[in-house]
Amino acid sequence: AQSVTQLDSHVSVSEGTPVLLRCNYSSSYSPSLFWYVQHPNKGLQLLLKYTSAATLVKGINGFEAEFKKSETSFHLTKPSAHMSDAAEYFCVVRFITGGGNKLTFGTGTQLKVEL
């Protein structure tokens, strides 16, 4: 079965400290992987994507993620959190199934940044 799991529903960090949001996937194929962010009352915004090129992917606002095939993981990191990073983050996987290739979302991780 193909699935995506975000291991933490809530993460709380202090401003200026590192951020780690964890994502694991299960797939028989090499998927395309994405991280999206959703600020309150705002639309989903793409942070970064992995599509079988470099395994370390850099995104917007200082975020990056590393694709580890052996661990089937795609964790999102940022060296130093900012107050504006507080939002909901979704790990998204595109599985190539049948004639389509829908995006499957994880359940989300709510990031809280404290002073």
Add this chain to the structure above:
Amino acid sequence: DTGVSQDPRHKITKRGQNVTFRCDPISEHNRLYWYRQTLGQGPEFLTYFQNEAQLEKSRLLSDRFSAERPKGSFSTLEIQRTEQGDSAMYLCASSQGSVAEAFFGQGTRLTVV
């Protein structure tokens, strides 16, 4: 291009009424997706078009739901005989190519009273 546009942004309807939402994707994108998001949950896939062809439909989608993309451009999502459980944010997204990222609209928030 201003991105994916959805209309209306908010809709309040009485139980049993029909509603229709519209999505205008980014103009050169051939793929269009509909998702539903309830409070505290991640978006759930509803259906997907490539050009005008509806290629996949979620088993979550009851026969009260129908979607069209008649000319491969804009799409409509209709819900017939709405129920309170249909209350959610309905999101539309578009993409170009088999590995490209999807761009999402702001969504239509449906409240069934």
